[in-house]
Amino acid sequence: MTVPMKSRHLLSAADLTRDDAELILATAAELRSLADRPIKKLPALRGRTIVNLFFEDSTRTRISFEAAAKRLSADVINFSAKGSSLSKGESLKDTALTLEAMGADAVVVRHWASGAPHNLANAGWSRSSVINAGDGTHEHPTQALLDAFTMTRHLAPEKGQSLDGRRVAIVGDVLHSRVARSNALLLHTLGAEVTLVAPPTLLPYGVETWNAQTSYDLDSVLPKTDVVMMLRVQRERMNASYFPSVREYSRRYGLDARRMATLQDHAIVMHPGPMIRGMEITADVADSQRSVIVEQVTNGVAVRMAVLYLLLGGSESAVATNAQDESEQQ
Amino acid sequence: MTDYLIKGASILGGAPADIGIKDGRIVAASDVSGPETVDATGLIALPGLVDLHTHLREPGREDAETVETGTRAAAMGGFTAVHAMANTDPVADTAGVVEQVWRLGREAGHCDVFPVGAVTVGLAGERLAELGAMADSAARVRVFSDDGKCVSDPVLMRRALEYVKAFDGVIAQHAQEPRLTEEAQMNEGELSGRLGLRGWPAVAEEAIIARDVLLAAHVGSRLHVCHVSTAGSVEILRWAKAMAEKQSGWSVTAEACPHHLLLTDELAATYDPIYKVNPPLRTAADVAAVRAGLADGTIDIVATDHAPHPHEDKDCEWQAAAFGMLGLETALSIVQHTMVDPGLVDWAGVAERMSYLPARIGRLDDHGRPIAEGEPANIVLYDPAASRMIEASELSSLSRNTPYAGMELPGRVVATFLRGRPTVLDGKLT
């Protein structure tokens, strides 16, 4: 079996061209209606084996990928590896070799180490397609895709409309957020304008070189924005002095009802989950009409179905032609 | 002991000449009898290289390297003396361990091994190790370092600098402020933010160097700075040396590693931990500054920081991987490629930076001597016109973690003589 030159992997949102991203979103739109049918299955991936390789707990994302794979008639194997940066457990390499022996067509991998999906894709341990379901603080491409999909449904409901010129504010711990990185990359590719809002300690060194604006002042950004995406902020960051106290953080960067009232009528509130109510977002905001947080979860299955179908449904991948298989270079 | 006659070697790049070797010393060509001849046409003769910074891993990590295999790699790289860093298991913080390592080196016979003594007990950074006992031991330790870790406590660093004055010792600092670099993975720059790898900021190196320079000046001692990697560090060293010239009684020397003369942090984008090293690969601007610093003498010497690691510590995800790269067998080629061929330094300059000065800093009597009659016959013959493809599996080191695998590099060590006895002949170990 020869490996085609196009990439079989989805490792980073940067791998997707604008055409790729729009194709995925259009496909997801079609697949979303599947949820209304009596038989919620399509035969496209019949006979393919997809492994969910999760080195970090995440019931939500794993179930989403599992549902997506099964609705495309693929066989799904769930592999939860214990082990962290402190206790190595079974190594990534050994796990990959085991999966290769089992004949996995694709591996959906979530790992605590940034770059682990790259290692899986390029180290030569296995020939499966690799789909990044979240690696360390690096990226979470399918999250960005489902976020963009959710945005188009609310801001550009007519078919073919784009996110060109739409303003998206991403608020919170950008430094440690793979969701922020993937979203910043993908939204820029789709023509949206991204503003990252955070205290200076939670913005990455070198963020000026990203295709995004930054601001330390949430109140000035909210009235002009079409989408507010609130990121999770962990209390523990306080102990490493990223901010002095929970109280100060939520006062300066939390989204509460008062701030929500300054949003334009059509603006929506998003959150990748899980939320820490009272920290970055209050209960009344999370449960309000503007919040599309629950819908994000539903859209996740359709988007992941689209990704799996386009990567695996044909003889070769239909997307992510930007990325190169590094094993093919040199 | 066999006499040798090296014919037609270009000594330090100069006109070809013959070199005689007899009873471990360099003699006139006419004074040898029944010699084995070594045809050195087209070869450069350099004094045997001296590495001030190597990790031989024995005792404790013999799965990565041993004194035997490490000194073989050293000989293949043209080295006749290496300083073995103290971060072994047990740590080399007593006379007993340093003598053990020194003896292992003598028994292996490929290269002289001068153990480095730890500054603090167990490298824990809490109290001084028995520096005097190590200095008085058979290993005659003069270089002390907690390399791998930084002596970050300013009081302890001050005491160490003061204490070693009694026996002409030097403290070699691994400059890395630990609090600024907790769990750091790669250079802090544009790329680290994008890759999601925690950054190792330049200031963590520079701030320690600045502090230690001021301490050395204040107490009047010798400071050596290991593996300088940033443009800012080079600037600080320029300032420091200017200051030392005006005062007296103290000095600062510094080393750069071959990988910091060539490789940049862009390589981390592959997430291949073969490029994971401490201090990390920096930006192109830093590489340029380090080269310039080595050329103008701000950085005195080249040292390899040869850091072998077994396969499983590098064949994994970046965050789980060990820090370090091999260096002994590729050092001279990298220096030729980055410094000699572009005209920054000539072969005499290479001899200074890779033999004379390291030996002086380490206070070695028999190494780093000029190639002249009467001197110990520590010589390396090097073919600058050759070129070779680096194959990890062909290296003499026990480990395979070289970042240059698959690269074509110039130059080849053809022969190495240790006190008149060849350890490498015809490009192979004897």
Place this chain on the structure above:
Amino acid sequence: MSPTHPEIDSPAPADAGRTVLDARDVSRALTRISHEILERNRGSRDLVLLGIPTRGVHLAHRIAAKISEVEGIEVPVGSLDVTMYRDDLRMRPARALLPTEIPPGGIDDKTVVLVDDVLYSGRTIRAALDAMNDIGRPRAVRLAVLVDRGHRDLPIRADFVGKNLPTSTAESVAVRLTEHDGEDSVTIR
């Protein structure tokens, strides 16, 4: 570089080959098909038209319009994308999906008339039958095509045919419709 369906989506070139049906021929054929459907079904009760994208959908809408003129009743029209059910799915890169819109009344217990522009190997229709199986259970399925060019690979036949067009496998049939290509015609080249 998004993969589409070049043989379906691109407007067919106007100048190649000989015209076997012009605009009036197409209109007459569709009128006749509409009457035949009503005759066979004994009226428009429980009828659902599902066009196979892209041109089949336009044809289905035209047939529904004609039925509406004759019977005064709106017959439900939808579309059925067969991309995921194609038997050659694994042989090419994954293709973009086209819209599937099942009319609100569904297809259970209905007489579904599949509508497509050209019937050739029969594999598209077989895929459509598989797709419908996952959506519901029609009482009956019929097939209406504008052109039947022969060369079936599978035991599939059309119930309503605009024109029987014997062709050789070396030839190709191009259907152009106003909604998509700016004019109505069928050409062979």
